[in-house]
Amino acid sequence: MKSHPGGEEQTRRLIELAALPAGAAVLDMGAGAGETVELLRSLGFAARGIDLAPRSPAVEQGDLLRAPFPDGSFDAVISQCAFFVSGDQSGALREAYRLLKSGGKLLLSDVFFTPPEPPVRGAGFEILFSEDWTALWKEYYLEALWRGDAPCCDIPKGRSSYRLLIGRKEKQDGYL
Template identity: 50%
Template sequence: MNRHPGGEEQTLHLLEHIELRRGMKALDLGAGEGETVRLLKSFGLNACGVDLFPRSSDVQEGDFLNLKYASESIDLCISQCAFFVSRDQAKAISECWRVLKKGGYLLLSDLDPGNLAEIMERTGFTILQKEDQTALWREYYLEALWRDSFCCEDYKLLQKEYKGKKIGYTMVIGRKEDDISN
């Protein structure tokens, strides 16, 4: 089973909305087994991943809420189905802003309590693309339930925390255009 809704096809869908250039520095946040890192490398990107519990040599141990990368050192941050579980999407997005170069991209698909794009805009990102992909999440979640996957326990906790609120799944692509103070 894929570790995020849509698997590689969804990752390619995210990437088709931006211009990839060989040698771009890319960072996969919540990279797990490193599938996305390997895909980014196949496009000629200088890619690495960060995860609290890395399961691949392509992924470094680290916390995307406190990245060990210099400010304005990355061209592309990508995260799929990870920021929400951190319980602090705003901090994760802010860290992406910090490490991204001007003109850098944040490609995000994640559970969304309804304000994911707003958080990105408030942080300073220009939204280039936004799609409701809740149907993709439902398909993924049902498959996870069927297979008794690890993600189900996390989602059950989130359901309790957000009881009564509708949680969707949104793809948002943003670009760092200018300084956050503007």
């Protein structure tokens, strides 16, 4: 089963849009079964993944809200359909910011219950790209409900949107 709308096609799109340098160190936050970690490695990136409940040896056990890495450890962070599942999307964005080097990229696909720009910018990111995938998310979520394995049972009632987003940790003076 695909654990996020769009499956591998969506992952490849995020990676392509982010135009990461060869060999970049990338962390997948909420990596699940590790498909994205494996894909990134096959493309030559130094990828690691953490998840509360890893479903593959390619993924390490760890809480994305308190990731076990020092500040500025990664060139990029990717997260698909996991920040909102953590129950603290703003906290997850702040943790991604902490983990990135200055100028590092955030590759995010996630559900939002309010407009995404304020929390993403509020965490310190410049938004380089944003694409609305809400129509596909609705289809995906209805199918998951139908199968009885929706990704999260605590989805608030009301409008939600699904966004693909590339952000950049704002550069600090004299660096990069």
